[in-house]
Structure formats: C-alpha cells, structure tokens
Amino acid sequence: MDNHSTPLLQVEDLxxxxxxxxxxxxxxxxISFSIKEGETLGVVGESGCGKSVTMLSILGLxxxxxGEIVSGKAIFRDRDLIKLPESEFEHLRGxxxxxxxxxxxxxxxxxxxxGRQITETVRTHLGMNQEAAEKTAIELLxxxxxxxxxxxxxxxxxxxxxxxxxxxxxxxxxxxxxxxxIADEPTTxxxxxxxxQIVELVLHLREQLHMTIIWITHDLGVVAGLADRVIVMYAxxxxxxxxxxxxYENPCHPYTVALLGALPRVDRRRDHRLNSIPGAPPNLxxxxxxxxxxxxxxxxxxxxxxxxxxxxxxxxxxxxxxWVDIKSSTxxxxx
Amino acid sequence: MNDAQPLIVVEGLxxxxxxxxxxxxxxxxxxxxxxxxISFSIARGETLGLVGESGCGKTTAGRTxxNLYTPTAGKIVIDGQxxxxxxxxxxxEFRxxxxxxxxxxxxxxxxxxxVNAIVSEPIRVHKLFTKEKERIDKVNELLNLVGLSxxxxxxxxxxxSGGQRQRIGVARALASDPLFIVCDExxxxxxxxxxxxxxNLLEDLQDKFGLTYLFIxxxxxxxxxxxxRVAVMYLGVIVELGERNELYENPLHPxxxxxxxxxxxxxxxxxxxxxxxxxxxxxxxxxxxxSGCRFHPRCPIGxxxxxxxxxxxxxxxxxxxxxxxxIKG
Numbered sequence: 001m002d003n004h005s006t007p008l009l010q011v012e013d014l015x016x017x018x019x020x021x022x023x024x025x026x027x028x029x030x031i032s033f034s035i036k037e038g039e040t041l042g043v044v045g046e047s048g049c050g051k052s053v054t055m056l057s058i059l060g061l062x063x064x065x066x067g068e069i070v071s072g073k074a075i076f077r078d079r080d081l082i083k084l085p086e087s088e089f090e091h092l093r094g095x096x097x098x099x100x101x102x103x104x105x106x107x108x109x110x111x112x113x114x115g116r117q118i119t120e121t122v123r124t125h126l127g128m129n130q131e132a133a134e135k136t137a138i139e140l141l142x143x144x145x146x147x148x149x150x151x152x153x154x155x156x157x158x159x160x161x162x163x164x165x166x167x168x169x170x171x172x173x174x175x176x177x178x179x180x181x182i183a184d185e186p187t188t189x190x191x192x193x194x195x196x197q198i199v200e201l202v203l204h205l206r207e208q209l210h211m212t213i214i215w216i217t218h219d220l221g222v223v224a225g226l227a228d229r230v231i232v233m234y235a236x237x238x239x240x241x242x243x244x245x246x247x248y249e250n251p252c253h254p255y256t257v258a259l260l261g262a263l264p265r266v267d268r269r270r271d272h273r274l275n276s277i278p279g280a281p282p283n284l285x286x287x288x289x290x291x292x293x294x295x296x297x298x299x300x301x302x303x304x305x306x307x308x309x310x311x312x313x314x315x316x317x318x319x320x321x322x323w324v325d326i327k328s329s330t331x332x333x334x335x
Numbered sequence: 336m337n338d339a340q341p342l343i344v345v346e347g348l349x350x351x352x353x354x355x356x357x358x359x360x361x362x363x364x365x366x367x368x369x370x371x372x373i374s375f376s377i378a379r380g381e382t383l384g385l386v387g388e389s390g391c392g393k394t395t396a397g398r399t400x401x402n403l404y405t406p407t408a409g410k411i412v413i414d415g416q417x418x419x420x421x422x423x424x425x426x427x428e429f430r431x432x433x434x435x436x437x438x439x440x441x442x443x444x445x446x447x448x449x450v451n452a453i454v455s456e457p458i459r460v461h462k463l464f465t466k467e468k469e470r471i472d473k474v475n476e477l478l479n480l481v482g483l484s485x486x487x488x489x490x491x492x493x494x495x496s497g498g499q500r501q502r503i504g505v506a507r508a509l510a511s512d513p514l515f516i517v518c519d520e521x522x523x524x525x526x527x528x529x530x531x532x533x534x535n536l537l538e539d540l541q542d543k544f545g546l547t548y549l550f551i552x553x554x555x556x557x558x559x560x561x562x563x564r565v566a567v568m569y570l571g572v573i574v575e576l577g578e579r580n581e582l583y584e585n586p587l588h589p590x591x592x593x594x595x596x597x598x599x600x601x602x603x604x605x606x607x608x609x610x611x612x613x614x615x616x617x618x619x620x621x622x623x624x625x626s627g628c629r630f631h632p633r634c635p636i637g638x639x640x641x642x643x644x645x646x647x648x649x650x651x652x653x654x655x656x657x658x659x660x661x662i663k664g
Contacts (some may be wrong), residue, residue, distance in 0.1 A: 046526040161617045191388040191553065193614045196597035200613055218527060221556075223601030225606045244603045254575035261532035264560035266598040269580055271600060274539070274560065280496050296528075 006317070007034035008180060008212050009058070014072030014082075016050075016057045017139040018098045019065060021331065023285045027053045029213060029236040030071070031201040032311075037179070040206065040213040042227030042244070044220055048281055050236040055182050055185045057082070059097060060089045076180070094125050098173035102185035107169060108157040114141075117152030118172055125176045163194035172202065184216045199226060222265060224248060229317075232256050235282050235292035238311055252320035252327075291323070299324045340378035340415065342516060342547045343400070348373050348409035350392075350399045354622060367621050369395040370519075371571035372409070374648075376561045377515075382548040384554055384579070388593070390618050392571040393551045397517040398420030400549065401433050402426065414514060431461045434508035438520035440500035444492040447635075451488045451502055454478070457511040477506040481536060482555070489564055498529035505536065522557065534561055555598045559583050567591045570629040571619055573648075577655035587657045589637075590614075590630050636661050
C-alpha cells in the first residue's frame with residue numbers, strides 16, 4: 001500500500017446546514033481537509049464552530065431533515081461517504097470507522113450490562129458466537145486498563161466512574177480494529193488527572209494498533225500533547241491548518257493568535273492580563289459573506305467586511321484564511 | 336494588605352451529609368464527609384484559589400463558608416464577626432456582606448424574571464433602597480459596571496449568551512455591596528474566548544471595590560493566573576496551601592505534583608519535555624475515606640505507615656503549608 005501519497009480520508013467542500021423554524025443554520029460552510037494513514041489530526045474550535053457537525057456529516061449521522069448536506073465529498077478508501085447508502089454505512093461504522101463521544105454516560109445504554117453492550121458489538125460486526133464474543137470483550141477491557149475485567153462484564157454503566165466509562169467506550173470503539181477513530185471531546189467531562197490517563201491510553205493504543213485518529217476538542221492544551229497536525233475552526237470555516245509545532249510557535253490567523261493569548265499557562269508566571277477576545281461568535285442564522293471573525297478581529301481591514309478570505313498556503317504545510325499578513329501588520333495586538 | 340486582620344478566617348470547618356437507608360423508616364446509614372476539617376484565612380483584597388478534582392468537596396466548602404449549608408463543626412469569622420452563634424439579624428448582615436457567583440449561567444438565573452428583577456433581588460431583600468427609582472438607577476449602574484447596556488434591563492435570561500448571563504450573575508453578586516464573593520467555577524461553562532472576558536472583569540471589579548474572592552476551580556492554569564494564594568483539596572481536606580508561584584514551581588505534596596503535571600500545556604515542545612506523574616484510579620468515596628493519609632491508595636511515594644498515620648499540617652517554608660507524612664523531617 002502506498003500510504004504516503006493517498007490520504008485515508010479526503011474531505012472536499014463540505015457544506016452542512018440545518019433548516020429550523022427560526023431559519024437556516026449555516027453550520028459548516030465549505031471545508032476541505034485530509035488525513036493520512038497513521039496520522040493524528042486535532043480539530044480545535046469553540047462551541048458552535050462546526051467541528052462535531054463536520055464529523056457527523058462524514059459518518060452519515062446528521063438527521064435529514066432538519067439537516068441538509070448541500071455539497072461536498074468525503075472520500076474514504078475510494079468511496080464517497082456523503083453518497084453512501086445507509087445499508088453500507090452500517091457496515092462501515094464500527095468496522096472501519098469508530099467514534100467516541102464526550103459524555104460516556106449518555107453513549108452507553110444504562111439498562112444493559114457492559115458485557116452485553118460489548119458482546120453485541122462484536123457479534124454483530126464480526127459474527128462471533130456468545131462464548132467467543134465474551135472472551136473478546138474481556139480482552140478488550142483488559143487492553144484499555146480495566147482491572148478484573150472478567151468480573152466487571154456483569155456491571156451496569158452507573159457502577160463505573162466517568163474515566164472507567166470512557167475506557168469502556170474506547171474498548172467498544174476498538175472492538176473491530178477500526179482504521180479511523182474519531183474522538184469527539186472524549187476528555188472534556190473528566191478531571192485533569194483522569195484526562196491524563198485517557199490521553200496516555202489513547203497514545204499507547206495508537207502506537208500498538210497503528211490507528212489514524214481525529215481528535216476534536218476545544219482545548220488547545222490537549223491537542224498540543226497528542227496531534228501531528230491541527231485544524232482550527234471558527235463559525236463553520238477552517239481558519240488555520242498547520243503541523244502542531246508550527247501552529248503554536250507561529251500562529252498566522254488572528255483568531256488562533258487571540259485564542260493562545262487568552263489562555264493562561266500553568267508553567268509560567270503571570271506577566272500580563274489575559275488578552276480577551278471582544279464580542280461573541282457570529283450568529284449562524286445569517287448567511288456569511290464576509291470574514292466570520294471580522295467583527296472581533298484587531299487586525300481587521302475594510303476588505304474583511306465584504307469578502308471572506310480563502311484558506312491559502314502561507315508556508316509549507318501551513319494554511320491560513322486571512323487577508324492581513326499579521327506578522328507585518330502595524331495594527332492589532334502582539335502576543 | 337497583610338498587616339490588618341484577615342477578612343475571612345475558617346477554622347476546622349466540617350460539613351457532613353447524612354446517608355440514609357430504608358424507604359418508610361429512614362435510618363442514618365453513615366455520612367458523606369464532604370468537608371472534613373479545613374482551616375485557612377483570606378486577607379482583604381486577596382484572591383484565594385481552591386482547587387481539586389470533582390467530588391473533593393470544594394463547592395461544599397464554598398457554600399458552607401457562606402452558610403448556605405449549616406456547618407457540622409468549625410468556626411467561620413468574617414470581618415471580625417464570629418458566625419458560630421450568630422442570630423438571625425447577624426446572619427442577615429453577614430449575607431449582605433457576602434455573595435456567590437455560580438458555575439452554570441443557565442441554571443442560576445430564574446428564566447421567568449427580567450434582568451431587573453434578578454439584579455435587584457439582593458437590594459430588595461436587604462432593603463438598601465426603598466424608592467423604585469433609586470433601585471432602577473442602581474441596577475443600571477451595576478449593568479454598566481459589568482459591561483452590559485442598561486437598555487437590556489427588561490430582557491429575560493434566554494435572550495443572552497452564556498458570557499452575558501455570567502455578567503448578569505456578577506451584577507447580582509455586586510448588588511448588595513459585598514466584601515467577599517465566592518466564585519464557584521465561574522468560567523468553566525464558558526468558551527475560551529469568553530472566559531478571558533469574565534476573568535478580566537472579575538479582576539477589574541476587585542481593583543475597583545477592594546473585593547475579596549474565594550475562587551473555586553478545577554482549571555489550574557486559570558487559578559495560577561487569577562489567585563494570590565492557592566489551596567489544594569483532596570477528599571474533604573486541604574493537602575497543600577501556598578503563594579501561587581511557590582506552589583506551582585515548588586509543589587511538595589505528591590497529589591499537587593500529579594495534578595500540576597496532568598494539566599496540558601498549549602506548547603507542544605514544552606509538553607513533550609515534561610515529566611508526567613499519572614495517578615492510577617479515581618478519587619475514593621467520601622462516605623468511607625481511606626484511613627491514615629487519605630491519598631495513600633493513589634500515592635506514588637506512600638509508605639506502609641501512611642495507611643495509619645494522619646499527616647500533620649505544617650509550614651514547610653514561610654507561608655507554604657503541606658500535609659504529608661513523607662515530606663516532614
């Protein structure tokens with residue numbers, strides 16, 4: 001296989017909208033990105049930026065209506081997932097692509113035992129009998145670090161702590177050896193010490209199983225520790241895309257710069273007030289025609305208010321969507 | 336700031352919640368020792384941070400200090416006034432001097448009330464202004480203080496974003512001219528770009544009115560930024576307390592070390608160089624906390640005697656207090 005040239009997943013010009021009584025929500029507005037086999041891609045943005053809707057669109061999990069995928073392609077191993085019929089999706093989800101969610105309590109069925117939920121997955125997808133499925137379930141739970149796995153198969157989700165529930169979710173996601181794992185804010189509901197445990201587990205499993213991972217989060221700190229490449233989203237657009245070291249050392253989009261300036265650092269003495277970003281994200285019910293960040297941007301020029309900048313290359317492997325070269329700009333804040 | 340007597344003194348504060356069993360005849364089956372003997376003081380104009388994992392008792396501590404829960408044991412002194420034997424009149428005056436900002440800006444504002452009704456409630460309760468006109472002027476002034484337009488005074492909470500709602504909560508907290516505000520995770524429900532706005536607002540208000548804060552949070556980066564001193568709680572007790580830079584640069588307690596090393600740093604190169612202390616397991620149940628040092632089942636340096644010996648609270652260096660059996664000596 002030539003893994004190096006063809007991406008595992010290639011998304012092109014994806015647009016997703018929701019038609020609700022108040023009007024149309026412009027959730028994802030023409031985004032394109034790709035991920036190579038074995039790569040870990042971080043997708044960062046605030047609530048409502050479209051990061052989850054993007055992934056749900058790719059996996060055919062957007063309810064239609066009210067949702068509508070207006071345009072776009074998502075090529076995964078020579079198949080366009082946007083046009084894939086539901087019957088084929090059932091085979092794809094779980095087998096080839098798996099997803100874990102933010103809240104492990106609502107993603108697990110509270111009235112079924114953990115064992116039943118895992119064995120059901122492996123029986124459905126891998127066609128095992130009950131005995132083999134149970135054996136696999138125990139192996140999976142051991143692999144994600146659940147002690148005394150065999151005796152915990154009969155337990156219900158409420159008998160596990162938040163961190164342990166997330167481990168169970170990861171075990172289920174891994175049950176069919178997926179080639180792509182999409183993790184949607186998997187550690188947001190957890191304490192930092194438990195978050196560190198889960199991140200360590202995922203890094204270990206990535207190494208062991210050569211998984212490709214898309215990790216969605218609002219936390220620029222978590223992504224720094226685990227992604228190879230990062231996409232920053234704002235109001236349904238990708239505003240910056242770069243290799244992880246490059247993004248933090250050399251952020252090019254005013255939004256990324258502002259976000260990093262708004263974050264206090266645990267490893268540094270306080271030297272100034274936080275740079276707050278004035279205002280709030282734009283109303284998604286209005287069809288965007290200008291740069292979505294223009295109203296809050298300190299570098300704004302007239303052009304930003306009439307024309308949305310495209311995502312263009314600013315350096316090798318580094319793209320940014322901004323009309324202003326902020327490095328040479330005389331206006332605005334400096335970090 | 337340090338010479339005068341502290342504004343808040345808390346000594347041996349405990350709050351237990353009963354655990355009952357049985358449906359018709361409820362028997363007391365035990366108790367959740369949410370806060371189990373904590374002591375600290377806060378100087379005027381100071382911000383003390385209270386950090387720890389969920390379930391460590393930090394919210395209960397904040398609420399008990401404000402007498403929203405009746406303490407099981409312990410002493411609370413505010414502004415020289417001991418609350419232990421306070422009568423109703425004293426308690427009402429105490430409530431005027433204190434306020435709270437809550438975590439969830441959606442749940443903490445009554446959805447059927449206008450901004451005016453919400454913000455003026457403390458004024459009405461404490462009868463600070465008797466004339467309607469004066470009350471409205473005061474509400475307008477408070478809204479301007481927190482960066483909201485006074486045109487919004489008759490709107491309802493659902494018309495505001497999360498950050499704006501939290502500003503309304505701050506305006507309400509300021510309405511009775513308090514000396515002391517407990518901020519219980521005031522920013523954790525907000526997006527990053529909005530968090531900085533609210534933090535800067537809290538700092539401006541502190542400078543302007545000389546407010547004293549107890550800042551309860553689990554975001555250790557933000558706590559280092561905003562607090563003067565920081566206390567680390569674990570299972571109902573404070574395990575370490577110190578000036579912020581001393582605590583973050585020279586953490587003594589193994590729990591503090593683990594907690595700090597688990598905080599992600601938004602800098603990939605620094606993050607890779609760091610040594611991580613990964614704790615195993617979860618926080619044990621506060622109904623039946625571990626014997627001896629409560630941290631011993633998860634402690635990376637714990638010895639056999641930690642299962643028996645309750646660690647002593649001592650001053651390792653000036654102003655830096657810690658409770659660990661392995662550090663002393």
